Amino acid sequence: AEDKLGWHAKPLPKDMAEMVMKDLQSRIMNSSKHLYPPAPIEDSPPVSLRNIRMPSAPSYKTGEKIATRKAYGMALAKLGRYNERVVALDGDTNNLTYSEIFKNEHPNRFVECYIAQQNMVSVAMGCAARERNVVFASTLASFFTRAYDQLRMAAISESNINVCGSHCGLSTGEEGPSLMGLEDVAMFRALPTATIFYPSDGVSTEKAVELAATTKGVCYIRTSRQDSAIIYNSNEDFHVGQAKVVYQSKDDQVTVVAAGVTLHEALAAAEHLKKERISVRVIDPFTIKPLDIKTIIDHTRATRGRILTVEDHYYEG
Numbered sequence: 001a002e003d004k005l006g007w008h009a010k011p012l013p014k015d016m017a018e019m020v021m022k023d024l025q026s027r028i029m030n031s032s033k034h035l036y037p038p039a040p041i042e043d044s045p046p047v048s049l050r051n052i053r054m055p056s057a058p059s060y061k062t063g064e065k066i067a068t069r070k071a072y073g074m075a076l077a078k079l080g081r082y083n084e085r086v087v088a089l090d091g092d093t094n095n096l097t098y099s100e101i102f103k104n105e106h107p108n109r110f111v112e113c114y115i116a117q118q119n120m121v122s123v124a125m126g127c128a129a130r131e132r133n134v135v136f137a138s139t140l141a142s143f144f145t146r147a148y149d150q151l152r153m154a155a156i157s158e159s160n161i162n163v164c165g166s167h168c169g170l171s172t173g174e175e176g177p178s179l180m181g182l183e184d185v186a187m188f189r190a191l192p193t194a195t196i197f198y199p200s201d202g203v204s205t206e207k208a209v210e211l212a213a214t215t216k217g218v219c220y221i222r223t224s225r226q227d228s229a230i231i232y233n234s235n236e237d238f239h240v241g242q243a244k245v246v247y248q249s250k251d252d253q254v255t256v257v258a259a260g261v262t263l264h265e266a267l268a269a270a271e272h273l274k275k276e277r278i279s280v281r282v283i284d285p286f287t288i289k290p291l292d293i294k295t296i297i298d299h300t301r302a303t304r305g306r307i308l309t310v311e312d313h314y315y316e317g
């Protein structure tokens with residue numbers, strides 16, 4: 001029955017199964033020997049996600065400029081400074097994702113996975129197994145398309161891993177179209193356990209890293225290439241699924257929803273329109289999944305049903 005086609009996912013008939021069992025039994029050298037594998041040694045206690053915290057508030061100042069990808073690396077190193085179970089992985093892009101900041105501070109807790117993104121996600125799942133570590137894996141957003149099978153299995157396996165995709169969207173610019181992550185939000189939204197953070201400045205990025213560490217399931221943090229201004233105060237409070245209204249007046253005529261790079265463009269547009277006596281309201285969703293639908297709908301009603309979304313992503317997703 002060897003090398004026969006058409007047997008995938010089909011059980012053997014009883015007579016054929018008995019023939020195979022007899023053949024296997026005839027090959028056993030010592031049928032009286034019993035194997036007793038040792039139980040796993042519990043040499044490392046589980047991590048309580050509730051104990052993973054930043055030691056202090058972000059130290060950015062309003063108006064200061066920093067790329068969210070660099071803020072990610074700085075936040076990750078800061079988190080690892082006070083939590084020895086935080087582990088970082090990267091796909092040979094640590095100078096682009098800025099996970100190199102963590103690598104330089106905590107070399108014994110950094111795993112270089114090279115240009116093997118599928119394997120990187122699998123290694124992250126292994127590191128996070130049995131609640132041994134709080135794991136962050138980073139590469140360019142576009143490269144996670146290669147690892148979607150592993151991400152899907154991470155969700156199915158109820159794995160707690162955090163992944164960061166840098167250089168998202170058209171705003172990557174000179175990197176070229178092959179590196180523009182324009183489908184990543186759609187990909188991660190489809191995963192049942194996923195939480196998607198899309199921070200817009202250094203403060204919200206640091207908060208996203210802290211929240212991801214304590215959120216179960218697959219967490220995705222979307223970061224951008226270019227510098228952007230700090231818009232939030234260091235003591236601003238962030239929550240999963242809670243949007244921020246960053247620009248408003250009582251005379252607003254339309255609600256604009258934007259995140260990341262497009263939030264800064266929306267704020268610039270709001271200032272420009274203000275000079276023309278056109279008032280708009282601007283909302284930063286912070287998390288794309290879960291989306292703060294209530295806040296968006298409430299403010300859309302306040303602007304008579306007029307809403308505009310400004311996205312650095314394909315229309316789908």
